[in-house]
Amino acid sequence: MQIRYSPDELARLLATEAEQEAGTWLRPTAQQAEVIQAPLTPRLVVAGAGSGKTATMADRVVWLVANGLVRPDQVLGVTFTRKAAGELAHRINGRLERLLAVPGFEIPGFEGTAEELGRAAVSTYHSYAGALVRDHGLRIGVEPGAVQITDADAYRMMRQIAEDADVDLQEGAPALSTLVSGALGLAGDMAEHLVEPDAVRDYLAAEIAHGASLPPTRAGAARNKEAGELLFSLRARLLMAHMVEAYTAAKEEAEVMDFGDLLRHAARIAADVPEVGHIERDRYRVVLLDEFQDTSHAQMTIFAGLFGASSGEGVGHCVTAVGDPHQSIYGFRGASAGQLFDFPHRFPARDEDARQAPGADPAAADGEAQTGEGAVVGRLRPADVSHLTTAWRNDESILALANRIVAPMAQPETDTVQVQPLQSRPGASAGEVRLDEYVTGEEEAADLVARMQRLADDAGDGPVPSRAILCRGRAQFGPVIDALEAAGAPYQVLGLNGLLSLPEVAEVLAVLHVVAEPGRSDHLVRWLSGPRWRIGPADLALLKERARFVARLRTRQSDEEAARLEDTSPEEDADTAVLLEALDDLPRESSRWTGRDGRTFSAEGLRRLTAARDMLRRLARRTDMDPAEMIGEVERATGLDVELALRPGPSAVAARRHLNAFIDTARQFGRRAVGRTVDLAGFLAWVESAAEHEMGLGIENAEPDPRAISVLTAHASKGLEWDVVAVPGLVRGAFPSTRADRWMALGAGALPWPLRGDRNALPQWDHSWAENDRDWVQSSGTVKAKAALELLGSRPDFATLLTEHALRDERRLAYVAFTRARSRLWLSTCQWKGTNKTPVEVSEFFAEAAELAEDGPTPVAGVGWGTRLTDQQRTDANPTAGRMRAALWPFDPLEGPIAYDVDPDDPEDREAWTELPRRSRGRRAAVEAAAAAVRGADPADLDLDSALGAQLEWAVLRERALQDASGEVALPQHLSVSLYGELAKDPEAVAEQLRRPMPRPPAHAARRGTAFHAWLEDRFEATGMLDIDDPDDAADQWMDDALDLEPMQQWFLSSRWADRIPAQVEAPLETTVAGVTLRGRVDAVYRSGGDPADPFDPQAQWELVDWKTGRVPTGRDLENKALQLAVYRLAFSRLHGIPLENIGASFVYIAHGEERTMEALPGEEELERILREALGSP
Template sequence: MTEPIESGHVDGYSRTVPELAAIISPDTSPTPEQSAIIGAGLEPTLIVAGAGSGKTETLSMRMVYLLDHGERLFGRPISPDEILCLTFTRKAAAEIAERAAARITSVFGADPARPPVSVATYNGYAASLVAEHGLRLGTDPDAATLTDAALWQIADAVVSQWSDPVDTAASVSTLTRAVSSFAAQTREHLTTPFEVRDWARGTLDGLAALPGARGGTALVNANGNPTPEANALKQLTTLIDLAPMAHEFLRRKREGSYLDFSDQVAYGVALADLDTVQAIERSRYRVVLLDEFQDTSPAQLRLFARMFGADHPVMAVGDPNQAIYGFRGASASALSAFVEQFGGAEHVSRRSLSVSWRNEAAVLAAANMVASALPEQGAVRVEPLRSTGQYLGRPEPRRAAPGVVAHMAQDLSDEADAVAAFIVARRREIGRSGVQPTAAVLCRRRSQFGSIVEALAKAGLDYEVVGLGGLIDTPEVAELIALLQVAHDPSRGDSLMRLLAGERIALGPRDLMALKDWSDHDADRSPGADRSVPGLREHARTIVDGLDSLPGPAWVSREGRSFTPEGLARLATLREVVRAIRQHTYLSLTETIAFAERAWCLDIEAEVSRPDGRASRNVDAFLDAARTFAAGAERATLGAFLAWLDAARDEERGLTAPVKEPEPGAVQVLTCHSAKGLEWDIVAVPGLTQGASTRGRSQFPSGAVPTVVSEDGRRRIMVKDSGWMSEAGQLPYPLRLDRDDLPPLDLGDVVDRASLKEAIEDFKAEAGAHRVDEERRLFYVALTRARSHVLLSGSWWTAAASRSAPSLFLAELRDAGVVDDTSWAPEPAEDAERPVREPAMALWPGPPSAEQATRRDLAARVREALDAREQPATAWEDLPFGRDIEAMLAERARRGGPAAAVPMPGHLTASHLVAMRRDRDAFARQLRRPVPQEPTLASARGTAMHAWIEAHYGHPTLWEPDAMLADDGDDGDDIAALRATFEASEWAGRQPSDIEVKVEMPLGGVTIRSRIDAVFPPGQGLDKVTVVDWKSGAPPPDADERAAREVQLAIYRLAWSAWKGIPLEEVDAAFYYVGADTTVWPERLLERDEIVALLRGE
């Protein structure tokens, strides 16, 4: 075992940890815990790093130490690229790479020839193994990595085309999710769908032979009906049906040369068993650092254990208290499993980071209390966190208000108001120091978002809902989705009712009842309607069908109801819009959605109802989600996209968009899972409520949670959960690689139905305790996101009829006295009834203000004036496409004239400003009536080149560059030439800190959206942080065109400076024209004021 060097020099060429730290920052020094880790030997090491404990800085210093002591530790100096550091997200990888580069430069000086540290994501490393060594397994090394959306479409196609019977009443979307999840889990746990099917059949066959009561069996009673035990095990039958579908899903991926992350890990494990691959990787990487190890899966642990083994310098860093991704395949026991698989407790060194540089003492007191009830993880000990003040022995910052507040409100509305009031008050307090504090509301479920954002808006707080799951619930996007659902699916009467109740149609009760009567009447008249068959008539025609075939104004129902003239006219308007959308479904998915937006005038409503541009940005973000979905399929259908959105709404923890940097001053609203790795000054965690009875439902921890007080006075809970038996497509625990750490379903002693019932009940009890531990870790993560102030709240009354109670976690903290509960509302009496409030529905657009009404009236007049321009009467006016032809003729008539005044939208892209710089009038005409650009070979070539460059840097991409030009003859050769040029360029050997980054920047009253190709940190021959845009062609010879293009670089440079808080003069920007192998460094780029002037036309 190599001993660490704490002090003194070794042969005059290595420095101590304090000396290295003093070079980097003379005013600060590492803690003893950090110093021990930085200067550790080369034996396998496990670091338990608590929340906010400075692990990124510690890892960066560890890299510096290894480079400085290379000859002593390895017998020769080592290069930075011989250090492999893996983490989970690209953002975290970029932060580590940037920090490491800065520290290395500080100690060893700038050296353009020095390669960077090899920093990547876990999935990126697995992908690189497949790319380099995949042929050893017969796997396509150039296989494309698919997104969740693309995988959904493959699974949706399998399910939709499946002809064999399936013994389940699940919807197509539920089956699609189950097939995709089941297939991925079989890959993650190194088994196959048919192996799972065989296990499920064997288990059911064995149980079916056991005796039951009064002549039945364990699974079928004497009357031939399934027993309750059979129903508990019904997922085994579902798995048998899903197995061939999952097998077909995997086959289609394989034949299409597609991979997902589970495939990459499975192939990586297989490659790690090959001696040749082991030798290459061990010689390539002399040291391995594994960050966020608590989030790794058992297969990933097996990959690293086999690839590097107990005799290689491997350091894993993680926190078992933050292991919250069990639903993604991660194992809460990953850290203890690391000790076991890397040589055991005698061989693996264990160290801790227990000083939190983020959280104040009050927050940590609550967090440590929550974590104290978690079970121990084998040989892994978790030290309670200490604040910086506690470590340094200095007083905590003086606060006028308590740091952690526990609050029970009367009902959900009061609770939401309390959250908003808390943020307002704490912002005011912190803001006195001149700092603008950040704030977030962390919800256990997305269903909580609605009341929270309503309260934030009422309090005058700007807010930002994070993730696709939150985006689809915003009023303007929900309106657009409802319109698409009505156009696509006649059974979506719920979506039609949303449209009818909205301000656009605002149908009154009389007309609503008349529409119901008409739909019933229409169903009776429909061909094949048979009233003698129960349920057939109800499904023959729907209210959406009734809308499509409205009666004349004289119609009266059997009940004597009829439509008002205004109501019938409004319904006819909606009918025409729905029909128009159906007629345009031949367009691409995004074009169909864009058409629906315009047909329903959502673009105008967005500008009128929200002049700040938020509504427009939400719709644009929704279109971006549709583009991402469509990018993964040859023909993305509207039905598949809508089903995917339903899954995004239903799934609390999946299908989310990445969390972006908050807009200045905005309160972020997101789920607790999405908050991992982030931090704010102020955090609110609402929904800490559970049912007062043993059957009551709990929000956080989620599930039915009765509370029991034990003899020692501490709360104990008894929870029952069905674990893997609760959801279709879940892999049974006995077939998982981490089976020893999961609740067992012990069937070994089962001899009859009674003992089977007992075994199932025992399993549910253990699974319940396991679930609460998972929820406790999630609550711990939520708590530790707050630097100084946190509100933990619940309500006595929720949507349920019966009274609620504080959740287990909230009650524990209150009993321990580590929270302030002065705002705790009195508990209602036992016989109290739930307060009744008028239910609120977020309709969009809402009732117009006087200003909004004026704007809408003016917009309508403009539209009427445009429509009133006379065109010659022709016979085709009555045809279905007459409107389209009229619009095109009107457009042609207007083309020749000067550009009309066009209001500036609230959001623009960098490309928009380039177009504005080229020709402002042409840009205005395009903005007034967008015309899709015709695809060109040059644009396809550029897209393929960008995709290849992403793959070159280890960034997964949806595109397969070769396939994109497979039918274009010589263009494949062009791509090969571009590849060769890039590989020989100065940029190929440099490692970017960021690839394909989306950045938004408020500027001149609008929001500018940028998609930056690559950002390189200082070093590697670069003096500054450098933003680079790839171009496939050559620099334009025309000076005006060069100036127009440079606007794009100026915006990227300004956006990156603002986003990262880097002085503008420390950011450089360049074009690299691959076709000409030329890097263009503009002599001067526009400054902020000049770009604003361009926006204003000055």
């Protein structure tokens, strides 16, 4: 076929008129053009960080469609996150729309509009697997109505199995939590690598038998202690394998499946049902696989079975995989960089396929190619390989360092695909890579934050450079956040793990655990001893004694058993004596109950304990609420919302943002359980499991503060970018981490590596040389002793191989972290960490960066030193090693703890104590002043134009509500958008609901609406802006037939919305109106026109759509509901800088097939007036 449009010509047609006249449009590079106009054959594209892979993939599809080679609906794009899927779909379909609007542009053989042309299908790997199972599951015996369970469901099922397990490991049993998390991890690994339970059992049984048969080092000697521990670990792993088998049986009995089952079923369909391959290849002539370095063995099997070497006559199908082996950092989730290197052989091309653009001469054959299974399939050749090496994000010095970091990973003699170094973009600046050394980690964090603050100060009223601090692990968060707090710097912590470490979230979690799990006394003690109640040690000890007393009464124990209980430790009788029982059965007066030694509760302690008990009783009646609503209830009950409102400085903003993020996490959890009860205990179990496995849900910042510094882990940073990035803590043992993962470690729960699909790329445990139990232990990598090296001679031991493997993983992580910076990258290290007595060694990565400095062996412009320690500045001893710190407890909750440096030689000398800088400013003066204002204020006289006025009014209303239940109600500091509309309609009803919140029964209409929205989300294959560190969990596919969804689904599919791809789905929005923060989610955002390269082009036309499944309102009722759209419109305008006149809004009443486009929505001033009137304020 004649090629009409070249890549450069299409770029010109997509450029603006001014760019065309000046000839300044962005032309594809030679590498990009090679990919864009490649023939319809298999191809691997190795795309480095920031090399424009998404734009190139979109341009590839546009070129194919523009030249009539395929239709858009014959293209399948697959990626990992819904955000990435939405971005790719928007680029493809947006550029095609613009091309069709260009005068004179024609697609060969097509005449029509963009809507008639069709749309490319862009999905996530998870969603595509789910579609295969839904559409073809019956072919392998999987019922289409099988429910996909959530992480919390899986955790509860496995915990029950663990509790029922007959544990006999001969040397004791691991903790229940270890068994549950390990078994879930093993189940996930088995699914990712398509391994059956019997294979795991057989392998582990053989290893256990071999280890147990080895003699000790000397005849008659006892077994090596570490050998016993290794046997224990293997037996625990064998028990986990049995638990996985029981878990599989339980899921089959309940007719449910988890994410792993979805992968297994999809892989089986692809391998065993050839008809499905025919269907998919006929449907999709072109397949794009994004982020291929992060795919698992199961995902490779699915696509190779449908489109690759395992598909029979499908060999040679046009599959383009795009990825970067240097960014393969999710090995702990089943990903493997080796997958990318296997692509050319798992997706071979036929000899007759041309290697160049259509119309060019076919290339000569390379000979026979192997499939992934090792069988020769005709005359084939490996897929072609292209490279994208121009980095459009990073300045030159940052690129030079990134290339240096990954250079040691190159293995030209064994790598089947060579990875080329990154090249700078035309006109790139030198940028800055700054190196800093410090004596202590505290000095490091303080100076780093000070420099970041100076960037904001220097910006003045102009735009502040985006800034981020990337930590290797959660342990680094503490010093960094302490420094941010001490400096009063605005910051935001991204990721669930970071959230759980913050005090405001930890307090809410502790309360939730207490009301949901009464037996968890540890959470109750943490809460009672914390700043909210400050119960002293004497009263806590007496509460524990009271718990034993209550337990004896409850169980009516014999005198002998009672005496035994008196003598046991708190740990020994924790299961019998529950603190919450004692709290619920407090004496009315201190004198009415006496402990064994004659002690009684202090009067103040009993008063606080009684208040805490009453609060918990009220909260316990709310546990049937949705977890997100329950968090809000805890905030109000504990007064945390008011405390944060009165907290001075930027820390209040950060704390509020963090709690909002935690609420969003709970809301996301609830959406995953469509059609089933969402219980608080399940949510808490899921949170604990997520934190333990270092999973995370990103914070959805609806209106991000451009002056805030982001704090997150390096893993969570993938896919993000900032102007300035700091990576502190570059010391050996931290970054790079020297912890080498061993699959046989007790808590790992990993599949034995010899059974993994990518085993050829992993170190393997070779114990064939072991003659006794000590040799066996040394061969496992448990120890790395000289004796082992002497025994092995020239053979590398397993520990060494593990260390080398781990260092390669760390290099990939450093590459990802360093390439997040656009123009400035700050790297730092220190001589002493904490109070260690041994100095730390500088990180290999920091040393390699120093080689590029002006005084290094290979200097690079832009790489230089900031603070560099001299020999005189380095210390022989840790200046903090002898430090003693003290704080008075209990402390004033409004002032916070005051820490002191104490003379270790005379710690009792209070006059010698030196007060340390405060983490945050005290609040007592501000709170007492506010309290005085509350006591003497009249709400009608307050000025609601200011946020402080609104906060004071709510405080007044709260105080009066406590004094008189029939009086006014305290409004929370933030409202949902829907409640704002209700407030305008009936403020008294809203006030009553806020005063006495009652759990609402799960109405049929609500379930119906939730189910329909879940169906839409699945159709759009997007559920919001999920962080990459997040688990890729899709919405539950099961819908109750009783909800009668089919008529609504059919209407939607026949409507004008069916073929339109939203720019955003379930988009979180937040804005402030008259001092009240309004939060909500708009169901769908559509755009038309504008620059496709700009995701939020202010010149484009935008439409916000709210899907409704209820009745169609009229008159005043419709006007009140329209306020919801007005708030969404204002928030969307503020968030993205889009003029209000370019944003429309509509209700679509699905059940009735009607639309209501709101032509004249109120603006900012009108929304503020409505809120003031609802509050009864001028």
